[in-house]
Amino acid sequence: MSLEIKELSYSIKKKRILSNVSLQAMDGEFLSIVGKSGTGKSTILKLAAGLLTPDHGSITIQETATSLGAAGFMPQKDLLMPWRTVFDNLLLAAEIQKKKQQKRQEAEMWLQRVGLFEYRDAYPHELSGGMRQRVAFLRTILTGKEVLLLDEPFGALDAMTKKEMHTWISSLWQELNKTIVLVTHDLFEAVFLSDRVMVLHENGTMDEVKIDVPRPRSKQMTPEIAELMNTLESMITHEEN
């Protein structure tokens, strides 16, 4: 099991954000978490990354209790450092792990592979939004961690760029053999990318929807995808009725 969350509770100043949440992600699985705003989706990722400490419950990543540096974390903003070149941004995690020299080749290989090698020495402000997000994803891969936690990484992109990113991430993930946990509120994104989608409710319970659509999946809205999205939507809005 790549990621296992058991009976997780978390509150900020007595305000319950998460109560009794349990969740597992298998090795190499692409898992998405959707749900209304305020259900604490992003908080789950921050807890899993070790950025926050739970009040209750346990989080293990590859059978050991999570800690800072245990998983790769990608926030919504690209957070590329404007004073570093693309290449130096990619090597950030390697620098922190004091493995900069060993990782140079790997970083170059990734830039070649995604067609960004000519931007190796460019600064982030010279890149488009989509390119920046790609670099941010490569930076997450280059943490070398098996579990990648993506917190609404495409939320700030325009619709077209977002679609491109979906195909791009999907094909990369299939080669990567890493576990990805994605938090999103874009239901198409969740269905298109995931093996499994979890719907998080305010009371901490979750509904699970398996996405058995064979890959590579169509970028177009097929009836199959539309139906899965409808199912998810009714699960999310269900509480209100």
Next chain:
Amino acid sequence: MKKISRLFKEYYLFILAVVIVLAVWEWIVQSGKVPPFILPAPSGILDSLIENREMLMEDTWATLQESLLGFSISIIAGSALGIAMFFFRPIERMTYPAVLISQTIPTIALSPIFVMWFGYSIWSKVGIAVLTAFFPIVVSVYDGLNQHDKEYVDLLRSMGAKRMQIFRKVQLPMALPSIFSGLKLVAVFSVVGATIGEWLGADAGLGYYTRRMSGNLNAEAVFSAIFLLSILGMLFFVVVAIIEKRVLKWKFEREEKKHEVMG
């Protein structure tokens, strides 16, 4: 060439204003509307500058040494305190109010104390320069370090970064713009501080020179020393600005690009 023409384009109105002011000024004095011992003509100041060049060179050198020493000591000590305040909360609690209060004390009022302590040696002037420059540096370093974006810190923490790594890789680079604005301010302050020191007690320096010459009612000489002092201040400022442009190259390029996009 392109650079020069761009500079000209940006500053030609200022150059024009300076030329007009100098011309009117010269005319007012030459036509006898204001006596030259009250306001000397620009040409008279230039004459005095050339006439006393050897003495002025020595005095400029003395002031340069004092302010440069004061500036350097302020940078080192001020950054050290600013960083210490950022890292250790008790230090911040202890010193930050004092730093703020100290800003309200007029430096000139404290200056005689330095003359009492260090006499006519260079250190009384350096001390006053430090007094004017030290606290603004502390504030710009400390405030700059607190301006960092917390999301970057979280990103680095998620990679398992230690506190020193976060400091070096995020907090310090993000503080640099604020630190440089502080340094540019202080570059000029340290010259002012050294000059004040020279008024109170010195046997060399441009401040000493102006005091001596004003005693002789030699307005031309006073103005020529003031001219050199402002050149000195500008020189300091420009040097810091050039270093800033080098270090924050990414920032200036990014802003230029933003202008292009918007313009």
